[in-house]
Amino acid sequence: MPKTDSLQGSLDLLVLKILSRRPRLHGYAIMTAIKDWSGDVLRAEEGSLYPALHRMEEAGWIRAEWIVKDSGRRARMYELTAAGKKQLSAAESRWQAVTSAVNRVLRTV
Amino acid sequence: MSLWSRIVNVVRGDSLSREIDEELQSHIAEAITQGREPAEAAAAFGSPLRQREQSRDIRLIPWLDSLRADAIFGWRQLTKKKVTSAAAILSLALAIGACTGAFRLIDALLLRPLPVAAPERLYALSREAFFDGKIQSFDGWAYPAFRLMRAAVKDQAELMAVSYADRVDLTYKSDQEMEKAQVQYVSGWMFGRFGLRPALGRLLTVNDDLKPGAHPYAVLSYDYWRRRFGQDPKVIGRTFRMGDDLYEIVGVGPAPFTGTETGTVTDVFVPTMMYPGVVHDDWTWHRTLAQLKPGVAVGPLRAKLDATSHAFEEERAKGFTGMSKKFIEAFLGQKLVLEPAAAGASGLQNDYRVSLVALGLLVALVLLIACTNVANLMTAQAASRAREMALRVSIGAGRWRLVQLVLVESAILAFLAGAAGGLFAWWSAPFVVSMINPKDNPARLALPADWRVVGFGLALTLGVMLLFGLMPALRASAVKPASALKGGEDPHSRRRTMHALIAAQVAFCFLVLFVAGLFAATFERLSNRPTGFVADRLLTLDTVAQRDEASVFWDQVADHLLGVPGVQSVALAGWPLLGGNAWNGFVSVNGAPPGPVLAYFLAVSPGWIDAMKIPFIDGRDFLPSDTMPGAAIINETFARQFFKGENPIGQSFAKGGELPCKVVGIVRDAPYRSMREPILPVVYVPFHRIDEHGALQSVRDATFIVRTASANPLALASILCREVPRARPEFRVSNIRTQADLVRAQTVRERLLAMLGLFFAGVALLLAAVGLYGVLDYSVLQRRREIGIRMAIGAPAASIARLVTVDIFAMVIAGALAGVALGMASVRYIEALLYQVKPTDLGMLALPAFTILAAASLAALPAVLHAVRIDPVAMLRAE
Numbered sequence: 001m002p003k004t005d006s007l008q009g010s011l012d013l014l015v016l017k018i019l020s021r022r023p024r025l026h027g028y029a030i031m032t033a034i035k036d037w038s039g040d041v042l043r044a045e046e047g048s049l050y051p052a053l054h055r056m057e058e059a060g061w062i063r064a065e066w067i068v069k070d071s072g073r074r075a076r077m078y079e080l081t082a083a084g085k086k087q088l089s090a091a092e093s094r095w096q097a098v099t100s101a102v103n104r105v106l107r108t109v
Numbered sequence: 110m111s112l113w114s115r116i117v118n119v120v121r122g123d124s125l126s127r128e129i130d131e132e133l134q135s136h137i138a139e140a141i142t143q144g145r146e147p148a149e150a151a152a153a154f155g156s157p158l159r160q161r162e163q164s165r166d167i168r169l170i171p172w173l174d175s176l177r178a179d180a181i182f183g184w185r186q187l188t189k190k191k192v193t194s195a196a197a198i199l200s201l202a203l204a205i206g207a208c209t210g211a212f213r214l215i216d217a218l219l220l221r222p223l224p225v226a227a228p229e230r231l232y233a234l235s236r237e238a239f240f241d242g243k244i245q246s247f248d249g250w251a252y253p254a255f256r257l258m259r260a261a262v263k264d265q266a267e268l269m270a271v272s273y274a275d276r277v278d279l280t281y282k283s284d285q286e287m288e289k290a291q292v293q294y295v296s297g298w299m300f301g302r303f304g305l306r307p308a309l310g311r312l313l314t315v316n317d318d319l320k321p322g323a324h325p326y327a328v329l330s331y332d333y334w335r336r337r338f339g340q341d342p343k344v345i346g347r348t349f350r351m352g353d354d355l356y357e358i359v360g361v362g363p364a365p366f367t368g369t370e371t372g373t374v375t376d377v378f379v380p381t382m383m384y385p386g387v388v389h390d391d392w393t394w395h396r397t398l399a400q401l402k403p404g405v406a407v408g409p410l411r412a413k414l415d416a417t418s419h420a421f422e423e424e425r426a427k428g429f430t431g432m433s434k435k436f437i438e439a440f441l442g443q444k445l446v447l448e449p450a451a452a453g454a455s456g457l458q459n460d461y462r463v464s465l466v467a468l469g470l471l472v473a474l475v476l477l478i479a480c481t482n483v484a485n486l487m488t489a490q491a492a493s494r495a496r497e498m499a500l501r502v503s504i505g506a507g508r509w510r511l512v513q514l515v516l517v518e519s520a521i522l523a524f525l526a527g528a529a530g531g532l533f534a535w536w537s538a539p540f541v542v543s544m545i546n547p548k549d550n551p552a553r554l555a556l557p558a559d560w561r562v563v564g565f566g567l568a569l570t571l572g573v574m575l576l577f578g579l580m581p582a583l584r585a586s587a588v589k590p591a592s593a594l595k596g597g598e599d600p601h602s603r604r605r606t607m608h609a610l611i612a613a614q615v616a617f618c619f620l621v622l623f624v625a626g627l628f629a630a631t632f633e634r635l636s637n638r639p640t641g642f643v644a645d646r647l648l649t650l651d652t653v654a655q656r657d658e659a660s661v662f663w664d665q666v667a668d669h670l671l672g673v674p675g676v677q678s679v680a681l682a683g684w685p686l687l688g689g690n691a692w693n694g695f696v697s698v699n700g701a702p703p704g705p706v707l708a709y710f711l712a713v714s715p716g717w718i719d720a721m722k723i724p725f726i727d728g729r730d731f732l733p734s735d736t737m738p739g740a741a742i743i744n745e746t747f748a749r750q751f752f753k754g755e756n757p758i759g760q761s762f763a764k765g766g767e768l769p770c771k772v773v774g775i776v777r778d779a780p781y782r783s784m785r786e787p788i789l790p791v792v793y794v795p796f797h798r799i800d801e802h803g804a805l806q807s808v809r810d811a812t813f814i815v816r817t818a819s820a821n822p823l824a825l826a827s828i829l830c831r832e833v834p835r836a837r838p839e840f841r842v843s844n845i846r847t848q849a850d851l852v853r854a855q856t857v858r859e860r861l862l863a864m865l866g867l868f869f870a871g872v873a874l875l876l877a878a879v880g881l882y883g884v885l886d887y888s889v890l891q892r893r894r895e896i897g898i899r900m901a902i903g904a905p906a907a908s909i910a911r912l913v914t915v916d917i918f919a920m921v922i923a924g925a926l927a928g929v930a931l932g933m934a935s936v937r938y939i940e941a942l943l944y945q946v947k948p949t950d951l952g953m954l955a956l957p958a959f960t961i962l963a964a965a966s967l968a969a970l971p972a973v974l975h976a977v978r979i980d981p982v983a984m985l986r987a988e
Contacts, residue, residue: 050129050133050160051164054167058115
């Protein structure tokens with residue numbers, strides 16, 4: 001099973017992508033989304049998701065808002081900002097470039 | 110989120126932590142809602158504390174946050190010991206405030222450049238000569254000499270004549286409504302050279318300064334325009350009368366420019382050509398300023414000016430009569446000096462330069478003493494916090510973090526003290542200026558509290574913080590956890606530092622006490638110097654007439670004043686004693702050639718000697734028929750100097766080439782123009798003066814000396830002012846003073862130095878004693894185990910007392926010795942400020958030493974009592 005380390009560098013990309021598809025998710029939902037959409041392959045260490053979220057929030061890519069859920073507990077919901085959308089497309093194309101380059105290498109060798 | 114939100118998050122750090130915690134908890138709660146096992150969910154999450162700290166550091170500014178935490182912690186530390194902290198802050202505030210105040214004065218008087226173009230190229234011309242066995246400096250010039258010098262150096266520099274600012278009478282209406290204004294005669298081209306622009310109208314130009322008496326135009330200073338005219342623009346074109354001339358106001362100068370005589374705010378500028386003495390080659394009445402052209406070297410310029418001035422005086426000396434050869438040699442040996450005048454040139458600067466710097470150094474020493482105290486306090490605290498520091502190191506605090514922790518506490522202390530000190534400086538500098546003000550001619554020193562002063566205060570506060578905070582901080586941070594947690598490292602090393610600081614403190618304290626003692630002794634001796642006359646109940650009325658008036662008319666006014674109720678006696682004199690005026694000349698006795706010593710003259714009416722209560726030794730007072738030349742009354746010094754033991758009564762002498770005077774009386778010595786100088790040979794001559802044809806000469810101004818019956822002579826002042834014009838309408842009182850004020854004015858500087866010196870000596874002594882007490886108390890506390898053991902095995906109280914005090918007293922004595930050395934080394938810089946006080950006097954050294962020893966003993970007492978009262982049983986049981 002892949003470890004947290006394998007997520008390094010791509011965690012930001014995944015979070016941004018997920019938030020671009022489904023706005024307003026809380027941390028747990030984002031984590032579940034990563035797990036589910038990757039077919040259970042990618043798993044973030046649950047706690048380390050939050051410093052990453054806060055860093056992206058600090059960078060202005062996402063913004064957060066507290067809401068009160070039906071259960072009465074508060075949850076912090078995240079959504080993409082305009083800057084986040086730009087960042088996502090940049091990160092996505094960079095990822096594509098890197099993976100296709102890696103694939104090319106794998107094919108030729 | 111922005112930098113701003115991160116700064117805000119620093120302030121709301123606790124709620125930020127709560128918010129992050131809540132989000133993390135909601136994650137785990139969500140997991141459990143989704144049906145996961147609580148234990149498994151928590152394990153999968155990892156350490157919430159670590160995540161929280163990571164998130165926190167992202168969402169705020171970590172260094173600012175740690176600073177905030179330290180500030181809160183430091184504040185708590187300070188408020189925990191309210192009395193100690195307050196004492197530290199107060200003593201520092203007083204010292205910082207005094208230093209900033211002293212800087213404000215020094216800056217305003219000596220350093221701040223004039224608001225003119227290229228002040229750094231401005232120089233003042235003066236001459237130095239060797240007279241009466243010492244070098245004397247004089248900055249007055251005659252206009253014809255100035256004119257020659259200006260022409261000689263016109264390619265290298267522009268010279269400007271600026272008269273001594275004088276507080277004179279002028280009127281905008283009738284003669285009955287005279288008022289005083291500070292008037293300065295200046296070269297017309299000065300304003301242009303200084304690059305000044307008028308606030309209103311125009312400034313004087315070179316064309317306003319061409320022909321003697323031909324340019325009655327005046328420029329007001331902005332300050333005067335505001336004070337006197339409320340900034341009325343219609344002031345242009347108005348006229349005022351000053352002396353015999355009617356002047357027209359043509360403009361107002363720029364606001365920042367208050368003249369070149371620092372310490373005096375000039376009200377009215379008029380052209381030098383309007384000065385009556387402008388054509389005389391023997392009236393020295395103005396300063397000369399030189400604005401050097403860029404790149405001109407001072408040395409060659411000085412030589413050129415010197416040669417021109419020398420040639421002028423040599424030519425003039427050919428006409429000298431009645432002067433000794435030696436004097437003429439000394440006169441021609443004068444050397445011209447160029448001194449930087451970026452901060453202006455004034456008598457106040459010369460009078461107070463050394464005094465202010467000496468005071469500044471005294472308060473700097475007090476500041477050092479205060480810093481030493483706080484450093485000792487911090488060191489003691491750091492010692493008692495060694496375990497806390499060790500604990501912090503053990504759980505991973507870096508060294509810099511600990512330095513920051515202690516320094517932040519120091520910074521709080523320093524900045525609280527700096528703020529309070531700023532208030533003190535704001536109050537104290539004008540207070541000192543007000544103290545050096547004679548009543549009739551107040552010094553006005555612009556004391557702006559601008560970036561220079563504020564910057565100095567801030568730099569001082571920062572420096573102070575590092576001075577007392579850095580060493581304890583470095584020490585505290587160098588703690589070795591293993592030894593500290595075990596119960597203490599080498600306890601002596603800290604004590605050694607504190608002891609060295611005590612020695613330094615005592616040395617500084619000794620120096621402050623010593624110098625203050627010298628100032629106090631100077632003031633005491635000067636103010637107790639016998640005056641030779643009785644100043645109480647004496648009023649001096651400086652009186653002017655509209656034109657020269659026959660001296661018998663002056664007598665009439667005197668007779669009229671004698672009829673005013675409350676007046677005991679009235680006499681006339683050219684001016685009051687100690688008023689600052691002087692009239693001197695060389696004297697030839699019995700037809701011999703003139704000697705090298707100058708004699709001083711004062712014209713007085715019959716009855717003046719009586720009114721002043723100067724005792725007669727021999728001979729008689731003047732008769733109404735006596736004239737000058739003709740009769741003379743001499744003082745003892747004159748008799749000794751010129752008659753060498755012979756009976757002077759009946760002998761005759763002549764001043765310069767005039768007719769001889771016959772000595773009719775000898776009186777006791779009285780100071781003539783200054784209390785500081787030795788008694789001069791003085792001749793009192795009759796008020797009635799005759800010219801070579803024997804005709805009585807007229808007089809324009811003189812002083813009535815009035816002895817009153819009441820102990821408060823000023824009660825009669827307004828009545829007398831009214832009575833003078835009633836006797837003769839063309840007479841007017843221009844200035845009224847008590848003789849006692851004139852005597853007091855002689856010691857203004859000495860009083861100031863003595864008062865401030867003693868005040869700061871008291872502060873220094875108090876601080877040093879408090880510091881000593883603190884250190885001793887700390888060392889007893891630290892050694893209580895050792896003391897307990899010694900007492901348990903039978904040490905007597907006396908040996909315990911010796912144990913705790915012997916080191917300290919060794920330090921006190923070492924410090925005092927260092928203080929003596931410092932005092933001896935520094936005293937020659939203030940010698941000019943002393944009067945009949947020998948710094949090497951045993952008494953001057955013993956008194957501060959004794960005071961310090963007494964204070965040290967007193968300060969040691971509580972700690973010694975504490976030590977001998979330690980209960981060995983309780984002490985040992987506690988351990």
